[in-house]
Amino acid sequence: MNTAVYEIQTYIRNISRLDPQIPSLVPDGIYGEETTESITAFQRKHLLEQTGKVDSDTWNKLLEENDKALFAFSEPIQTAPVKNGDFPLKRGKESHLNGNINLMLLRLSDFYENLSGAVLSPDYTSETERLIGVFQSLTGIPVTGETDKSTWNLLSSLYLLLTEES
Numbered sequence: 265m266n267t268a269v270y271e272i273q274t275y276i277r278n279i280s281r282l283d284p285q286i287p288s289l290v291p292d293g294i295y296g297e298e299t300t301e302s303i304t305a306f307q308r309k310h311l312l313e314q315t316g317k318v319d320s321d322t323w324n325k326l327l328e329e330n331d332k333a334l335f336a337f338s339e340p341i342q343t344a345p346v347k348n349g350d351f352p353l354k355r356g357k358e359s360h361l362n363g364n365i366n367l368m369l370l371r372l373s374d375f376y377e378n379l380s381g382a383v384l385s386p387d388y389t390s391e392t393e394r395l396i397g398v399f400q401s402l403t404g405i406p407v408t409g410e411t412d413k414s415t416w417n418l419l420s421s422l423y424l425l426l427t428e429e430s
Contacts, residue, residue, distance in 0.1 A: 265294070269293050269295045270291050270293040272318055273289055275326045275327070275329075275330040276299070276302045276303065276306060276326070278330050278333040278334060279333050280302070281333060282332070282333050282336055285305060285309050286306050287305055289302050300316035300317075306322070306325075310325050312325060336414040336417070337413075346416070351412050353365060353388055353410065354388060354393070354409070354410040354411070355392070355393045355409075357388060362386055362387055363384070365411055365419070366384055366385050366389075366392055369382035369396075369419075370382040372423060372426065378398050378402060393409040393410075396408075396410065396415060397409040399415070400415055
């Protein structure tokens with residue numbers, strides 16, 4: 265088994281959990297047809313030269329996308345008692361976390377003009393949905409207006425960072 269190939273396959277497997285356009289594979293350390301197909305799909309998706317081989321550009325993008333995948337699948341950052349089952353949060357779904365989302369958006373609106381309009385509310389309102397969509401767009405994650413774990417983690421991280429600095 266080649267450990268470098270195993271690592272590449274592990275990254276592809278992590279990335280494919282977030283992106284169904286990238287074929288998943290079971291890491292085995294053998295750079296075979298499945299690995300070549302997955303790498304080629306990854307390269308196509310990220311507008312890299314489609315060789316099926318991992319060059320430096322592909323490697324750097326693999327590292328970046330793997331980090332995003334690991335962050336998305338990590339445990340929710342604790343700004344309030346959170347369970348994985350709480351997600352996604354969205355308009356019409358009652359949750360004790362809705363007020364926290366509004367609080368974090370309100371705090372971020374002090375720093376980001378694009379997020380103005382946030383109000384303290386215990387509900388996931390249409391304005392909450394709009395602002396989450398703006399936040400998702402600003403951070404480069406898929407814009408849904410719903411707060412999934414990736415959105416929660418980015419929002420919480422930025423909120424905690426800005427709260428610590430003040």
